[in-house]
Amino acid sequence: MNAEITGWGKCMPPNVLTNSDLEQIVDTSDDWITTRTGIKERRISHVEASDLAAVAGQRALAAAGKSVDDVDLLLVATCSGDTIIPSTASRVQDKMGLTNAAAMDLNAACSGFVYGLVTGANMIRGGTNKTVLLIGTEKLHYLMNTTDRTTCVLFGDGAGAVVLEPSEEGIGLLGSDLGMDGSAGKYLHVPADGTQGEIGRRAPEQCGIAMDGQEVFRRAVTMMAESSLLAIQKSGLDLEDVDILIPHQANVRIIDATARRLGVDSARVFVNIQSYGNTSAATIPVALTEALEQGQIEPGSIVAFTAFGGGLSWGSAIVRWGERVTPIATSDAELPPADKTTMEILQSNLDFFGEKSA
Ligand code: UT7
Numbered sequence: 389m390n391a392e393i394t395g396w397g398k399c400m401p402p403n404v405l406t407n408s409d410l411e412q413i414v415d416t417s418d419d420w421i422t423t424r425t426g427i428k429e430r431r432i433s434h435v436e437a438s439d440l441a442a443v444a445g446q447r448a449l450a451a452a453g454k455s456v457d458d459v460d461l462l463l464v465a466t467c468s469g470d471t472i473i474p475s476t477a478s479r480v481q482d483k484m485g486l487t488n489a490a491a492m493d494l495n496a497a498c499s500g501f502v503y504g505l506v507t508g509a510n511m512i513r514g515g516t517n518k519t520v521l522l523i524g525t526e527k528l529h530y531l532m533n534t535t536d537r538t539t540c541v542l543f544g545d546g547a548g549a550v551v552l553e554p555s556e557e558g559i560g561l562l563g564s565d566l567g568m569d570g571s572a573g574k575y576l577h578v579p580a581d582g583t584q585g586e587i588g589r590r591a592p593e594q595c596g597i598a599m600d601g602q603e604v605f606r607r608a609v610t611m612m613a614e615s616s617l618l619a620i621q622k623s624g625l626d627l628e629d630v631d632i633l634i635p636h637q638a639n640v641r642i643i644d645a646t647a648r649r650l651g652v653d654s655a656r657v658f659v660n661i662q663s664y665g666n667t668s669a670a671t672i673p674v675a676l677t678e679a680l681e682q683g684q685i686e687p688g689s690i691v692a693f694t695a696f697g698g699g700l701s702w703g704s705a706i707v708r709w710g711e712r713v714t715p716i717a718t719s720d721a722e723l724p725p726a727d728k729t730t731m732e733i734l735q736s737n738l739d740f741f742g743e744k745s746a
Contacts, residue, residue: 391509391520392560392710395452395551398677399443400664401433401723403730405529407541413734413743414537421541426640430544430665432529432733434726436470438479440547441525444673445484446721448549453716454519456484459551461517462491463508465500465524465669467698468531469493472582480523489521497576498636498697500524500669501548502566505693505705508552509561520552524669529734531578533596534741542638543597544665548673555710562690563623564705565615572607572700575600592741608642608696612704613649616694619704627651629690630706634679636695637661637671646694658684668697680713687711 406429407418421427433440441464449456462477462484469476477491496503501524508520525547532540552560580594612635620627633652635643640661647657658679667674672693679685687709694704 389513390555390557390560391512391552392555393550393707394553395448395454396549396673396677396680397444397447397451398546398548398674399440399447399723400546400674401431401435401440402726403432403434403733404429405432405730409730410541413534413738414540416537416541424641425542426661427542427665428662431546432730433527433545434728434733435723437466437468437525437527437547438470438476438483439723440527440545441476441480441523441549442483443721443723444525444547444549445480445521445523446719448521448551450717450719451715452551452553454551456486457488458519459486459489459521461508461511461520462486462489463494463504463520463522464491465494465496465504465522466526467495467497467500467668468526468528476525486521496701496703497699498638498666498668498671499695499699499701499703501672502693502695502703502705505561506564506566506703512552512554518554521549522552523547523549524673526668526670528668529737531581531595531597532737533593534734534737534743536596538601539597539599542666544667546664546667546670546674548670548677550673550676559708559710562625562706562708563619564703565618565622566703567611567615568699568701570699573698575603575700576698596741604700605639605642607700608638609645609649611702612646612694612696615702615704616650616692619706620692623706625690625706630656630692631689632656632658632679632684633692633694634658634672634675636697637664637675638666638697685709685713687713
């Protein structure tokens with residue numbers, strides 16, 4: 389028995405933060421951000437990560453033709469969830485009414501969706517579960533240090549979801565590769581977002597994302613290429629068999645360099661970073677949903693996912709798509725309307741972290 393993706397959906401919050409808006413906050417320019425990262429705008433959420441997740445989850449369930457009662461396992465990949473206790477998955481389970489589902493968070497930062505895909509598929513293969521809802525959701529603007537131009541221009545909020553169900557052999561997840569180099573965790577971290585350190589002694593700069601961009605960039609290209617090749621090899625396929633590569637969206641230059649290293653031409657690579665920036669665990673399910681909406685995946689297509697991020701973690705998965713590339717139904721689930729402008733939402737960041745970098 390194998391496991392395949394039978395439903396997909398996304399939920400992007402309506403508030404847009406453009407590069408020009410960022411010019412008002414920090415010492416940067418639309419030209420720098422566009423040429424160095426490929427990002428033009430990103431979304432800033434007026435609701436919690438669990439709210440984005442619940443809407444994306446409803447849409448994915450409708451696409452799969454499943455009801456909330458069918459789901460027996462909910463996996464929520466996130467590194468910017470609502471609370472640690474209870475888990476974000478607990479909150480999503482409640483908001484969606486998934487009363488028959490066990491639920492847990494999975495934190496592998498930007499690689500979280502690929503980790504979740506492999507975990508969920510193997511729960512099905514092992515016979516423990518029949519209908520797995522996997523959601524990548526992030527409210528990264530909460531960690532956006534508005535005085536650090538090297539990081540605050542990169543990230544955005546959003547959620548994407550897939551439904552996994554049993555499939556016949558040869559359809560669904562064919563091979564994967566997951567990895568972690570914990571010794572390099574310091575290159576991309578939030579110094580004070582957990583329990584380490586003394587209670588009550590947290591300076592604002594410890595509460596935002598800190599990154600050695602060049603170090604992460606170099607490792608991301610090397611590992612996404614190596615890991616993709618390993619997963620393809622484990623699938624018994626060749627690089628030429630891959631119809632579409634859906635990489636984590638952190639920087640278009642990382643995506644281009646990875647594709648070059650693999651020898652995959654850009655026509656086979658899905659990119660939507662220009663619209664959403666880096667939404668960590670949400671990038672791949674959101675990109676997958678858009679690739680399907682744009683008709684870029686056909687029955688039987690070989691789809692390759694690859695990701696790299698905090699940890700430093702990486703993961704790749706190769707999927708042979710089934711027969712159906714259109715949703716069975718659509719959901720009318722929607723977020724509540726935004727009651728604030730983008731700048732009003734970001735005022736809390738400006739108050740807490742400060743304005744304008746040196
Ligand atoms: O999800 C996985 C985790 N994240 C990633 O994979 C991100 C990996 N890293 C990157 O994407 C890139 O390294 C960055 C986008 C973060 C930075 O791009 P870069 O081409 O590596 O720039 P850099 O760090 O070499 O900086 C070049 C210059 C510096 O100025 P000086 O020292 O040459 O005068 C920076 O201070 O660009 C400056 N700079 C900026 N200028 C305007 C850095 N950030 C900005 C900015 N606006 N936002």
